[in-house]
Amino acid sequence: MKFQWLLILLTFIAGCADSYTEQTSEPDTLVLKVAAAANLQYAMTEIEKIFEENQPDISLEISYGSSGNFFSQLSQLAPYDIFFSADTKYPRKLVEQGFIAETDYFPYASGQIVLWVPEGSPLDLKTSGIQILLDPAVKKIAIANPRLAPYGLAAVEAMQHFQLYDQIKDKLVLGENISQTAHFIESKAADVGVLAFSLVRVPERNDRGQYWKIPTDTYSQIIQAGGILKTSPHPAAARHFREFVLGPNGQEILTRFGYSIPEAN
Structure with missing residues (x-):
């Protein structure tokens, strides 16, 4: 009888261990949270599709809105990894305030x-x-x-x-x-x-x-810039996505949607 109870107890402990492993295991796909200016919606949707096809281990979660509203949210530590603004002013302010490192600031497009x-x-x-x-x-x-x-x-x-x-x-x-x-x-x-x-x-x-x-x-040249937030839990993935946007595939899509390649600013 004691042996049967011991067997039941060991089975229960093993089941708990399996359940704990399932709950705490890391997901296969890393989710990168992107804050993007509303003018990017169509171009970024296409960029997202091609990027995720090439990087199945990274999933983009993109929110669209006004650059000014995103600036306010990011100044209050909103949980985003990377910011694509419709200008240079807001990302520059985030650099000045210490939310984005100078090396993680980047211009990526010029609009009309x-x-x-x-x-x-x-x-x-x-x-x-x-x-x-x-x-x-x-x-x-x-x-x-x-x-x-x-x-x-x-x-x-x-x-x-x-x-x-x-x-x-x-x-x-x-x-x-x-x-x-x-x-x-x-x-x-x-x-x-x-x-x-x-x-x-x-x-x-x-x-x-x-x-x-x-x-x-x-009107003043509309140079659009972005930055990787210092609070990002996935800075390497954010830099990888930045390089994709700045690379041939990303720039081809942006050009097709009416943007031009910006001068450094």
Whole structure:
């Protein structure tokens, strides 16, 4: 009888050990948390797909939003591994504040802005260009919030360059980020808007609207930069992903979505 109880006890202990091993074993795939500016959504989705095909041991978890909001979150130690901003200002601030090492800061793309109207709009951008903003038919103009989104700030600079801003500022509808700005136009909450060129290169907009490139000498160059957070638990994997984005595959995708290779900044 004692032998039977001893056998049962040993079996129970062995089962507990197996259960503990299962619960504490490391997952096969490392999850890298990425904070990315909203203008990157389509390009980054393609980058994510190819990167994960080549690196099946690393899974990307990407969140999109305004660079300003991400800066606030990262300053409060939000749990991200790597940050892709829509400008250089916010990553530089994180370097200055000690959240990103200087060696882990990197420029990765340079963007452009365009005017965009949805399919069926009576507005003719090809003929009027930015002067279309003065058309009486234009009641609402969507841009990203210039306090949070670099593409919104570029939109304001262009309007000021053409001496239009004071005449149209009361018509502005501000999106929290550039993706929400696009939604305002698509949903007819705005008649026209200023978007990142990368967002109109995708079929769902390229085939359902028209755009006009705003001359790049009318606004500050939009150099986009990023950085690896010092608090990242996976710095090696984050650097590996950075090198992929900066390498031939990543740069080819970014170029195809309307970005250009930036100068070091």
